[in-house]
Amino acid sequence: xxxxxxxxxxxxxxxxxxxxxxxxxxxxxxxxxxxxxxxxxxxxxxxxxxxxxxxxxxxxxxxxxxxxxxxxxxxxxxxxxxxxxxxxxxxxxxxxxxxxxxxxxxxxxxxxxxxxxxxxxxxxxxxxxxxxxxxxxxxxxxxxxxxxxxxxxxxxxxxxxxxxxxxxxxxxxxxxxxxxxxxxxxxxxxxxxxxxxxxxxxxxxxxxxxxxxxxxxxxxxxxxxxxxxxxxxxxxxxxxxxxxxxxxxxxxxxxxxxxxxxxxxxxxxxxxxxxxxxxxxxxxxxxxxxxxxxxxxxxxxxxxxxxxxxxxxxxxxxxxxxxxxxxxxxxxxxxxxxxxxxxxxxxxxxxxxxxxxxxxxxxxxxxxxxxxxxxxxxxxxxxxxxxxxxxxxxxxxxxxxxxxxxxxxxxxxxxxxxxxxxxxxxxxx
Numbered sequence: 013x014x015x016x017x018x019x020x021x022x023x024x025x026x027x028x029x030x031x032x033x034x035x036x037x038x039x040x041x042x043x044x045x046x047x048x049x050x051x052x053x054x055x056x057x058x059x060x061x062x063x064x065x066x067x068x069x070x071x072x073x074x075x076x077x078x079x080x081x082x083x084x085x086x087x088x089x090x091x092x093x094x095x096x097x098x099x100x101x102x103x104x105x106x107x108x109x110x111x112x113x114x115x116x117x118x119x120x121x122x123x124x125x126x127x128x129x130x131x132x133x134x135x136x137x138x139x140x141x142x143x144x145x146x147x148x149x150x151x152x153x154x155x156x157x158x159x160x161x162x163x164x165x166x167x168x169x170x171x172x173x174x175x176x177x178x179x180x181x182x183x184x185x186x187x188x189x190x191x192x193x194x195x196x197x198x199x200x201x202x203x204x205x206x207x208x209x210x211x212x213x214x215x216x217x218x219x220x221x222x223x224x225x226x227x228x229x230x231x232x233x234x235x236x237x238x239x240x241x242x243x244x245x246x247x248x249x250x251x252x253x254x255x256x257x258x259x260x261x262x263x264x265x266x267x268x269x270x271x272x273x274x275x276x277x278x279x280x281x282x283x284x285x286x287x288x289x290x291x292x293x294x295x296x297x298x299x300x301x302x303x304x305x306x307x308x309x310x311x312x313x314x315x316x317x318x319x320x321x322x323x324x325x326x327x328x329x330x331x332x333x334x335x336x337x338x339x340x341x342x343x344x345x346x347x348x349x350x351x352x353x354x355x356x357x358x359x360x361x362x363x364x365x366x367x368x369x370x371x372x373x374x375x376x377x378x379x380x381x382x383x384x385x386x387x388x389x390x391x392x393x394x395x396x397x398x399x400x401x402x403x404x405x406x407x408x409x410x411x412x413x414x415x416x417x418x419x420x421x422x423x424x425x426x427x428x429x430x431x432x433x434x435x436x437x438x439x440x441x
Contacts, residue, residue, distance in 0.1 A: 015264070015265050016261075027260075027264065029158050030260045030263075030264075030271065031256075031257060031260045032158055032161075032162075033158050033161050034256035034257065034259060034260045034271065034275060035253045035256040035257055036158075036161045036162060036165040036256075037161055037165070037213060037214050037218075037226070037256065038214075038226055038230070038252035038253055038255055038256035038275060038279070039165070039249045039250075039252045039253040039256070040164070040165040040168045040169060040210060040213075040249075040252075041210045041211075041213075041214045041223075041226050041227050041230075041252065042226070042227075042230035042231060042248040042249050042251065042252030042253075043168065043169065043172055043245055043248060043249050043252075044168055044172065044206050044207055044210040044227070045057060045207070045210070045226070045227035045228050045230065045231050045248070046230075046231035046234070046244065046245050046248045047172075047179050047183055047203055047207075048207055048227060048228065048231075049228055049231035049232060049235070050180075050183035050184070050231075050241075051182070051183050054224075054228045054232075055110060055113045055114075055224075056095070056098075056113065056207070057207065057211060057223065057224045057227035057228055058113070058117060058223075058224035059094055059095075059098060059113045059116050059117045059120075060091045060094060060095065060207065060208055060211045061211050061214075061215060061223035061224055061227075062117045062118075062120055062121035062124070063090050063091050063093070063094030063116065063117065063120035063121070063124075064087035064088075064090055064091045064124075064208075064211060064212055064215060065087075065090075065120070065121060065123075065124025065125070065127075065128070066090050066120055066123040066124040066127055067083075067085075067086035067087040067088065067089050067090030067091065068083050068086055068087045068124070069086075069124055069127035069128050069130075069131060070086045070090070070127065071083040071084075071085060071086030071087065072086075072131060073127070073130075073131065074086070080160050084160070084212055084213070087212040087215075088208055088209065088212050090120065091208040091211060091212060092204075092205070092208055094116050094117075094120050095204055095208070097112075097116050097120075098112045098113055098116050101115065101116070160213070161213060164209060164210075164213045165213075167209070168206055168209065168210060171202065171206055172206070172245075175199065175202065175203075178194060178199050179199065179203055180241055181194070182194075182196065182199055182200065182203070207227075210227065211223055211227065214226055214227070218272035218273070218275055218276060219272055222272055222273065222276045225276045225279065225280065226252070226255075226275065226276065226279065229276075229279045229280060229282075229283050230247075230248040230249070230251040230252040230255070230279055230282075230283075231244070231248045232283055232286075233247075233248070233251050233279070233282050233283040233286040233287075234247035234248040234251060234286075235293070236286040236287060236290035236293045236294055237286060237290050237291075237293075239292075251279060251282050252279065254278070254282070255275050255276075255278040255279035255282065256275055258274070258275075258278045259271050259272070259273075259274035259275030259276075259277075259278050260275075262274045262278075305412075307354070308412060309412050310347070310351045311351060311354065311355055311358075311360070312377070312378075312381045312411070312412055313341060313343075314337065314341075314343070314348065314351050314352065314355060314361075315355065315360060315361075315370070315374055315377050315378035315381060316341075316378050316381045316382055316385070316411075317337050317340040317341040318332070318337065318361070318368075318369070318370050318374070318378055319370065319375060319378030319379055319381075319382055320340060320382065321336065321337070321340055322370065322375070323437075328370055328375045328378075329369055329370055329375070330369060331362075331363075331364055331367035331368055331369030332367060332368060332369065333366060333367060333368075334348055334349065334352070334366070334368065337368075352368050355374065356368075359371060359373055359374075360373055360374035360377060361374050376441070379439045379441070380419075381411050381412070382411075382439055383419075383438055383439050383440065384407075384410065384411040384414050384419055384422075385407045385408065385410075385411040386407070386431075386432035386436060386438045387419075387422050387423065387426060387429070387432070387438060388403075388406065388407040388410045388411065388414070388422070389403045389404065389407045389432050389433050389434070390426055390429055390432050390433055390438075391422060391425070391426060392406060392407070393433045394426070395425075400433035400434060403433065428440075
């Protein structure tokens with residue numbers, strides 16, 4: 013508790029530097045990375061992160077110091093060159109983009125390691141700590157770094173705010189953007205520059221190896237919670253900021269724990285939780301919806317079978333043995349009994365011993381399923397010109413999905429027909 017109070021009081025300047033720097037880096041990188049995620053170019057961030065290492069080394073070699081201006085400038089240049097390299101390979105050869113990114117990543121990173129080895133053997137005393145760019149060293153951030161991070165974060169946020177509509181349009185419909193006269197190439201140039209800038213700054217906290225996670229993971233986690241782009245960006249920035257704050261706190265209470273990797277672990281946990289527990293797009297939610305849909309289909313198939321049996325002698329309330337239902341439509345006997353018991357609990361069927369029959373509510377629901385099935389078969393044959401013997405399976409699926417509004421529209425389009433393509437009566441209430 014003491015460490016918690018001491019940390020969040022922010023009285024220690026070192027804590028303030030680390031926390032503010034980590035939050036600025038993760039939040040701003042998450043916002044820019046969201047566009048990379050939406051453009052389906054998540055690997056680009058990884059390529060840039062590995063490609064900036066030779067630029068950092070060249071900046072140090074040329075300046076002889078760890079001046080952030082030289083290091084950031086060199087990293088920005090090589091990061092940009094890596095993207096040009098990827099574009100050149102994909103446009104001039106038959107190599108696909110993912111292969112080009114992997115090739116660029118390995119070549120530039122290899123050059124960076126080579127230059128780093130040369131620097132380490134040069135005897136320059138200023139090289140100390142330069143290898144921290146590989147894995148990051150957020151716990152060592154100082155006031156000068158904070159000013160740099162704050163400036164870059166402001167540039168990123170203002171740029172995204174001013175060009176949000178344009179960036180969004182490019183992410184979803186580049187052809188439409190071209191059609192309405194937007195300067196697509198220039199906008200892509202700005203967005204790419206922002207991504208490179210975010211990566212260049214971020215590697216000082218989490219390093220080359222883990223930077224892609226900071227860029228992409230918050231956006232991927234946020235996407236599970238919403239379909240609205242503005243909400244997604246807000247969530248991504250919040251997830252990024254929270255991971256930066258939490259990673260800094262863990263590093264504070266356990267000094268042997270590095271800040272950068274813990275930031276990545278925290279945002280990865282958020283992503284896994286989102287993957288499983290998000291209310292609409294999460295795995296558990298989707299499994300529950302699929303289970304509900306399967307139950308609905310089974311229920312309606314049984315009611316439909318009972319209704320069709322009733323059509324044979326124009327008596328829909330005759331109670332029948334389960335074997336009669338199975339002869340009408342194939343069911344596993346055990347599964348059929350579960351469905352019948354569930355329908356009895358819902359008031360759609362009634363039971364007398366081992367005999368089962370429709371209630372008035374069950375007849376009405378079964379009648380609707382049969383009506384939609386036959387209307388859809390007729391629509392496919394009359395409007396799409398599909399042969400009558402090829403429409404059953406499609407109708408068997410759509411009968412469980414059509415809403416009452418679409419059902420009414422279908423009746424209107426077909427002018428309330430009386431029979432389907434097989435001359436079976438279309439039942440109306």
